[in-house]
Amino acid sequence: MRRAFLVGIPVGLAGVIALLAIEVRLARRAERIEPFDRSVLDGSIGGESASPLRIAWLGDSTGAGVGASSPDNALPRVVARGLRRPVDLTVLAESGARVRDVLDDQIPLLQSLRPDWVIVGIGGNDVTHLTSRASFRSDLADVLRRSAAVGAERVVLVGIGEFAATPLLAQPLRAIAGMRADRLAADQKRVARERGALFVDVIEATGAAFVRDPKRYHAHDGFHPSDDGYALWADAVLSTIEATRG
Numbered sequence: 028m029r030r031a032f033l034v035g036i037p038v039g040l041a042g043v044i045a046l047l048a049i050e051v052r053l054a055r056r057a058e059r060i061e062p063f064d065r066s067v068l069d070g071s072i073g074g075e076s077a078s079p080l081r082i083a084w085l086g087d088s089t090g091a092g093v094g095a096s097s098p099d100n101a102l103p104r105v106v107a108r109g110l111r112r113p114v115d116l117t118v119l120a121e122s123g124a125r126v127r128d129v130l131d132d133q134i135p136l137l138q139s140l141r142p143d144w145v146i147v148g149i150g151g152n153d154v155t156h157l158t159s160r161a162s163f164r165s166d167l168a169d170v171l172r173r174s175a176a177v178g179a180e181r182v183v184l185v186g187i188g189e190f191a192a193t194p195l196l197a198q199p200l201r202a203i204a205g206m207r208a209d210r211l212a213a214d215q216k217r218v219a220r221e222r223g224a225l226f227v228d229v230i231e232a233t234g235a236a237f238v239r240d241p242k243r244y245h246a247h248d249g250f251h252p253s254d255d256g257y258a259l260w261a262d263a264v265l266s267t268i269e270a271t272r273g
């Protein structure tokens with residue numbers, strides 16, 4: 028009986044691996060939502076001013092508005108409006124970007140922008156592409172360090188969202204992605220503290236709502252936030268910024 032049990036372990040493990048492989052293939056076939064072009068994301072928000080707050084937004088599809096119904100409902104523009112002051116917004120975020128892509132492709136563009144604030148929203152693709160935690164922490168630390176080095180008075184890191192609620196991912200892949208996202212989010216919090224950046228804990232602030240009503244808070248691709256989802260994220264960003272001001 029003991030021998031049969033031991034033989035069953037690798038058989039069962041192989042079955043789980045095969046199931047996960049199938050679920051990954053199905054997820055990759057999901058409908059693709061195109062990001063918005065910078066021409067409709069960048070610009071002046073909150074009125075004209077001789078000295079607007081210059082914000083550069085780096086990151087992935089959540090910064091490029093994937094899942095939002097219009098550019099005005101994209102996360103960077105919702106946050107900019109919520110600041111209730113004139114903002115000159117530049118969005119460098121690219122759909123599909125991982126933290127290494129931000130470091131290699133987006134950070135070099137900051138110097139010419141001379142932003143007052145740099146907001147970085149990254150990590151989701153590092154969850155799904157299995158970036159090692161050591162590489163993730165190292166590259167993220169460099170992103171935050173170099174963001175501050177261009178003279179930005181404030182660097183804000185927007186954390187990973189709640190993967191455990193993602194309709195696109197079937198179980199057990201969803202649960203595994205959720206656990207991995209939690210670990211990388213913990214790494215984000217640690218690195219932000221070490222680099223003196225402001226950290227927005229998106230999972231802590233919005234995760235319960237996404238779990239409770241995933242259909243409402245996810246776009247029709249079952250992966251990215253919807254307008255309502257981005258509104259929750261924006262509230263988390265603005266609340267964190269306001270708390271720091273206090």
